[in-house]
Structure formats: C-alpha cells, structure tokens
Amino acid sequence: xxxxxxxxxxxxxxxxxxxxxxxxxxxxxxxxxFWYVQYPNQGLQLLLKYTTGATLVKGINGFEAEFKKSETSxxxxxxxxxxxxxxxxxxxxxxxxxSTLTFGKGTMLLVSP
Amino acid sequence: DTGVSQDPRHKITKxxxxxxxxxxxxxxxxxxxxxxxxxxxxxxxxxxxxxEAQLEKSRLLSDxxxxxxxxxxxxxxxxxxxxxxxxxxxxxxxxxxxxxxxxTFGSGTRLTVV
Numbered sequence: 652x653x654x655x656x657x658x659x660x661x662x663x664x665x666x667x668x669x670x671x672x673x674x675x676x677x678x679x680x681x682x683x684x685f686w687y688v689q690y691p692n693q694g695l696q697l698l699l700k701y702t703t704g705a706t707l708v709k710g711i712n713g714f715e716a717e718f719k720k721s722e723t724s725x726x727x728x729x730x731x732x733x734x735x736x737x738x739x740x741x742x743x744x745x746x747x748x749x750s751t752l753t754f755g756k757g758t759m760l761l762v763s764p
Numbered sequence: 765d766t767g768v769s770q771d772p773r774h775k776i777t778k779x780x781x782x783x784x785x786x787x788x789x790x791x792x793x794x795x796x797x798x799x800x801x802x803x804x805x806x807x808x809x810x811x812x813x814x815x816e817a818q819l820e821k822s823r824l825l826s827d828x829x830x831x832x833x834x835x836x837x838x839x840x841x842x843x844x845x846x847x848x849x850x851x852x853x854x855x856x857x858x859x860x861x862x863x864x865x866x867x868t869f870g871s872g873t874r875l876t877v878v
Binding site (some may be wrong): 700 | 807869871
C-alpha cells in the first residue's frame, strides 16, 4: 500500500520568501510522484511530476521538487513566493501502473504582503 | 484539448434523494477516474475505467454508489439514497496510457446533502 505524509497543514510565508512544502511517501515499488495545486472551489492543477530520470523536476509557475529516494521525500520549493501562490498543495504517489493516485492531506500555503 | 468537464458544478439535495453527476474526459484519454474530496482532506480514490471497463473500485464506493462509462466516452456517477456524509467535492480525472503518467482533473461537483 502507498501513503503520503505532508508535514504542516498550513505554511505561512512572506511575499518574496522561499517556499518549502514537505512531502514524504511510502511505496513498495518505485513511485511516480506528483504535486498538484488547488484554488478554492476548483479542481486540481498539475504543478510537476517525477517518473524516472533526473531527480530534480521543474514545474510550472517557478516551482520545483527533488526526488530523494534515500529520504523517501519529494519536497516542493519555490525561491520567491508570490501572492498568487496562495492555495492548497497536494502531494500524490502512484505505482508505475499509475492506476490510482494516493494523495496527502494537503498543505495550505498562505502568502502575506 | 478542451479539458475535463464536470456537470453540475454544484448540487444541493435532500437526504434520501438520488443524484447523478457527469464527467466528460479529454477526448483522446482512455482512462477515467473518480475521486471524492471532503473538507480538509486530500482526494480519495473511488473508481476508475479503462475505456468502458470499470477496472477498480475502492471500498469507499458503497452499494449506494454506481459509476458507468458507456461506450468509453463520458462517465456518470450516481449516488442513491444520499446521506449527509456524502457531502463532498466529487472530482473526475482522465489520462492516456499512450501519453505517460499524468492526470487531468475537472473542476469538480460540489454536493451538499441537507
């Protein structure tokens, strides 16, 4: 069985500050890893994904994440937060058959001026 | 690529009524998924289809829930005898085996059972 743990249900940063959202996963097979963003009353938008190859993955809106197998982590970062980044972020894992996604509980990112 | 469409966006129903939601996936996507998201939680898998075949169902999908994907195109999710605990956002996603892993989600249907 797969699982995802997102540390911190809420993260607050100032505009221009570094964003770091933490994700740890558990998987019995090599995982595929995803980060999604959700704005209020909207569906989920894919930010980035890791499947194979380069462990540092770049996504949209300046976000990136690094797959660290030894730490079973896939933390999301952005060098400089923007007010428009305020949203809920979900980390997810699937097996390589990618039949289903298992999501974490999400982290709400709050950005203050 | 017109995205994944879900209808309706919002549904308020009385307890005990039946409701049906529709999802239109991206046309070339052969896989379609349903997820449920309750307040403060991440989405939870309900079921998925490959073409018209329903390949997997979560234990969350009680016998009051049924999903179909006739002809491998749009899908419907029906909830019979709704309960207050069914209040949630119901999300649909689609993907294509040919285009590698990646799921495109719709905007969801928000169900409120009163």
